[in-house]
Amino acid sequence: MPDKETSKLEPSQMKTDTEEPRIGVYTCYCGGNIGFVIDCERVADELGKLPNVVVTRTDMSMCSDVGQTMIEEDIREHGVNRVVIGACAPSLHEQTFRGTVSRAGLNPYFYHHVGIREQDSWVHSHDHEGATKKAIRLMSAGIAKARLLEPLEPIKLSAEKHALVIGGGVAGLRSAWDLSRRGLKVTLVEKSPFLGGHMAQLEKTFPSGEEAGGLLGPLIANVVSDPNITVHTYSEVTGVRGYVGDFHIQITQQSRGVDDTLGEAAMQACKTEVQDEFNYGLTNRKLVYKAYPGCYPSTPAVDWDHCPDGYLELEIDGRQIKLENQPKTFDINTGAVVVATGFQPYTPLKGEYGYLEHPEVLTLPQFIRLLTLIPEGKELQLNGHRVHNIGFVHCVGSRQIEGIHEAQEDGQVNNYCSRVCCTATLQAINELRQRYPDLNIVDIYEDIRTYGRGHEEYYAEASANQVLFMRFHGEEPAEVVRATDGDKSPLLIRVKDYLTWGEEIEVPVDMVVLAVGMMPTSIEDLIRLLKVSPGTDRFLLEVHPKLRPVETAVPGVVLAGTAQGPMNIKESIAAASAAASKVAVLLSRGKVELEPFVAHVDHELCTGSGECVEVCAYEDAISLKPVSMDGKEVEKALVTSANCVGCGVCVSACPNLAIDLQGWTLKQYDAMVDALVMDMSAIGVKHE
Amino acid sequence: MVQEKIRVDTLVVGGGIAGMQSALDLADQGYQVALVERDPSIGGKMIQLSKVFPTLDCCSCITTPKMSAVAHHENIQLFTYCEIQAIEENDQGFVSNALQKPRYVDVDTCTGCRQCEYACPIDVPHPFDRYLGAHRAAYVPFSTAVPQKALIDMENCILCGKCQRGCPANSIDFTQKEQPFEIESRAIILATGFEITPPDAKKEYGAGQFHNVVDALVMERLLAPTGPYGHVLRPSDGKEPDSIAYVQCAGSRDKTLGVEYCSRVCCMYAIKQAMLISGALPLADITIYYMDIRTFGKGYDQFYQTAQAMGIEFVKGKVARINEDENQNPVVRVEMIDEGSKVVERMHDMVVLSVGMLPCYDPQPIFGVRSAEDGFVLTPSINMAPCVTEHPGIFVSGTAAGPMDIVDSIVLAGAASAEAAAYLEANDGNRRSVKSTTNAARVTAHA
Amino acid sequence: MSEKEWAETLKRLREEHKETVARSQALLKEQQAKRKAIRKALEEGPRTVPEVADLTGFASHDVMWYVMAMKKFGLIEELEMDGEYYRYQLTQEKAK
């Protein structure tokens, strides 16, 4: 096991001399992002005139190895002991440069980053002169701060080598398994009574044609037989406290209502039926149910959502039995959280392509279930009517255009592509063609997006097998209307087909299948508890699609699978494994490091008035505690660094100016403000 | 200097974004990694790009810090200009025979100052700039190369010794020889990436003979701030183009080339380039001829909508042929599908072929890993184990496993390192036991 | 390595790499001739690539490559655009 301790210098061992600041100022062209707008050479020249600035340099990309090496050399060889970099936003590369500075043996917090791209060149791209002046101003404020920088230590916390996975679909299962294989302990929480998520509802899966059950089964078996993984079904996260490395999670679990001895009999005895969500309402199921044959766990569960009073009375073997939901709540301690809460198929609005208006209109997930309900060799029927003509419509609930498509309740349209529906539709079409060679199949699409490895083959097969394709433009969605009485087929699809001159065509059909897209599972509560954010498409947002594609802005909370955006199984698996990798990076050493930008109380000045505690919005971040001073017990404000987010509200509330933010002190702010309003010409800087 | 034998946990072959990310993800967990790259610098194709979709980040802002992180990581040993020639397996894992090619430059003393390049008299078309720019026979690969060290291109060297006289660090060493060495590892990740469709693939599109019909990687270089011209200009004569057309699926979804798959990235990169061109040349007309626009990724369709709103013309049409007029203007013959499949000829200043992705390395002979029919590395369980090859202990990452963009490459790279880590843990005799002590039922469902 | 040893090493290597050296020498000759002609065309003042092509008789794409290479190594510099083309001049022009 190579978890070796490295010989890297700890910040405390690095140079932290508080002698005269010798500031190095580095202005980045950022390719041309900054350099094409801001005159970086002039910025460097002018800033070189400021006191304490001993070198100024520019580079095409300061974050490249060449740029970083230059900075390192200046620190090592020219005695630079404060570094100011003007470049992209600090969120992008602050960490990069902190590494540079510490590699050169200087405390990494003797570095200040000024954003002159997002804050300057990008927003003033047409005013080169103004942007250059602004850069000089912003960076001189950075230099003023740099003079007052103090050495800091990252906050080191021990970390639980344990991860919580939320969601027991293929992504969550896979993350859990990978984490365990890496040597971490895992708790998996699944909201429904059964594992498997939407993959369990599929039959054949593209691109390999393998049965979903055959793929999912072994994964579930691996997870549930793994001694490092604890699975809680019918459970939800109901409380979150703590921080990366040491989260305290409250889990609430519904009763199953029955156990193995009672289960089968209770299923028999239950007479009440509700729509079976597993078959998307095409069939009914009992209130005591198993989601699907071979489901895991195999013990049935009671559907409490449909038992309004929280109990269900059944007569079993002549006995009256009351099954009751007694939710149980417990806590776990974990180092990181993987959110794998998955997707929901888009539910068309009433009337959208005739949905819910005409019983002959189904969604693709429904249709996939329907195919499994019709035995091999039996004809394709819907509500007793034989289907001769069938039409598929792509992009339902995806790629919507504001003003053209009806908005959903929240006023939004889904303007993204759901990426799986094209191939899933063509797979269903090919399956249909094989089973029903005489069926007339029309596929109405905008673009066919069979992009993946082995996907194009489905398109080719459909094209070669008498599937009639029609292509609409996004602004002119097709319509589904009832045919006039006496027509052979009950419905008409009205579409402007651009494969034939954009003519409006009416296609008589017996059944319409809507290739609905994906929406994220609604998890408002979880979003609030974990403080993660959704993007404009409502899927959970990653920090940066390329730099940190599976991490959220909350340290220790990562994403897996379709909770982040539409994906197929392979992509969900890849994302789940990548999430496991990130968690392993975080936790495998048993400790995590946090930025030291937290509040710090000067106990000499603190009178224990407690105003800070009042205003602080974060749990356990600042509190009054007895401390002994000059032999006496007195109440003083104390900061729990790990819980402090460094928002600074307490700083402004303290009547005694006893609190400061490390790395962002009031003195540093004063110096920055002074620099921003200073008359630069007085010190020889050509500015105005 | 190269040691004769090194021992690591994982060998990563290929230093593009996927290989770098896999190496970093493993090294950050504390595993020892050797990264072997056949080119003189890491970075792969990504470092050649201008800006990258969908965020339009400048490419070097994303790539160069990763390159630097790889070079400085205490758990990564980087070997550039190096190739694996054979592997053997024993009960400890793999022994790979690596060959360090000679740079003819002492990398320990070279500072990358490029004085040798200035001294060298010979200009060589630069592959990094898709041959539109030049490097000298003595050269530093490119401005952000890692390592930032010179090398000598012996194929084009006249051995005049000028570089040696120009070098202030006395680093030129013509006596260097190939150096074989061994890398022992317990797992291997193949991240050998992709190639683009060769320029002469499509006879109908001029077989690479028309100077103003370029591939999209050329356009990336033209758009890059460090590019060969510093502007978007026609290679035939330096004219600033006012009308630029993209031909989609040029080398993908094409039975005649034996490439039936979709290359996944070309729709997006064409739209990206179109947007960047309209930034650089606001007056230029840009047309994209396509069959299907496949902007399927997160935020990608919105990107497409933005491009439409910017006035970029999207024409559903099959480009049958490209000819050249007497002024070297490409003339595109296209079946306009939205207009009843009318065939028209349209002249542009420049045509960009949205070339596809082809596999660039067949690992079968050396690594005993087969490729699928599409030529990319075979992953038998494509849905459930997208990084696992037929060969136990050998995994695949990035575009070596099929066309994909950077986001997907980075995610797959993370997945490959998860697979490799799991494999290392399972095959480590003296690993620290983390197995649970109890074997009680761990699936809770309370009655 | 002494100057003499160095010269001998080079000589030996030239022998070893006979073929590539011969080919590269021929290439260098051609390059020198072309660069000279281009320099000459620019001596009278800034020109666009097609103008240089006209003056030298070289194919314009070839001129483009040479001009860009010379620009990269500081021998030529770019001036403002003239219509649809940039003009280029010899770097020494500025010094004069």
Ligand SMILES: Cc1cc2nc3c(=O)[nH]c(=O)nc-3n(C[C@H](O)[C@H](O)[C@H](O)COP(=O)(O)OP(=O)(O)OC[C@H]3O[C@@H](n4cnc5c(N)ncnc54)[C@H](O)[C@@H]3O)c2cc1C
């Ligand atoms: C019609 C259709 C056909 C498809 N066909 C294919 C195909 O052939 N091949 C292919 O590769 N892909 C296919 N897909 C895509 C595939 O279904 C998905 O990629 C995959 O199921 C995603 O898995 P997931 O784990 O991310 O999400 P899900 O399967 O949605 O799993 C999420 C799990 O999290 C649970 N959960 C949700 N909220 C909470 C909460 N708050 N707390 C705890 N648990 C929670 C849910 O109950 C669920 O079990 C298809 C998709 C559709 C819609």
Ligand SMILES: Cc1cc2nc3c(=O)[nH]c(=O)nc-3n(C[C@H](O)[C@H](O)[C@H](O)COP(=O)(O)OP(=O)(O)OC[C@H]3O[C@@H](n4cnc5c(N)ncnc54)[C@H](O)[C@@H]3O)c2cc1C
């Ligand atoms: C014109 C164009 C524009 C693009 N634009 C974008 C974009 O804007 N956004 C985006 O997300 N994607 C874009 N892409 C896609 C992107 O380039 C790829 O997704 C990405 O570069 C793949 O990285 P990789 O590491 O898998 O492969 P590569 O970059 O090909 O890296 C493979 C590396 O392995 C090395 N190698 C190969 N064989 C061996 C061997 N035998 N031994 C040692 N080393 C070896 C190679 O030298 C290379 O360095 C674009 C692609 C093209 C063609």
Ligand code: SF4
């Ligand atoms: S995958 Fe196809 S059907 Fe689904 S939203 Fe995208 S283009 Fe439409």
Ligand code: SF4
């Ligand atoms: S991504 Fe677009 S251009 Fe590329 S092969 Fe696929 S459909 Fe064609």
